[in-house]
Amino acid sequence: MSEEFKPIVRIADVDLRGDKSVAYALADIKGIGVNTAFAACRKLNIDPLKKLGTLSEAEIKRLDAAVRDLRKLGFPGWFLNRPRDPELGEDLHLIGSDLLVKVKMDIELLKKIRCWRGVRHMLGLKVRGQRTRTTGRTGITVGVRRRKK
Secondary structure (H helix, E strand, C coil): CCCCCCCEEEECCEEEECCCEHHHHHCCCCCCCHHHHHHHHHHCCCCCCCEHHHCCHHHHHHHHHHHHCHHHHCCCHHHCCECCCCCCCCCECCCCHHHHHHHHHHHHHHHHCCCHHHHHHHHCCCCCCCCCCCCCCCCCCCCCCCCCC
């Protein structure tokens, strides 16, 4: 622990604040939630509540490698954010811009094949069966005028 405190730590091409605990700092990476971060820390034997800036370079490298490929830590397929990928047929865990691109491509595919979800996306409506009669309205609000007496 002779190393000094690092205010900013770079993991998976994302600058993370060193004054946050490890698990909550990792949750700032797109595709990594708090539960995933806690689970990864436990698998790597790193205290999840320790400040990220106090970790040694070796621990940061281990954490970076683990976050980039969570499959190597031995998580089951249902824990990853892209189980049974349609293109590759295997379980993946995507982070950062890879995740954003894949989600956008999935939505474009749904629109292209004109399935129900794709049509809802095209129209800008709710996709998962929520009610639309009163909520989710867009556009200018029309006020109600008071009647003259």
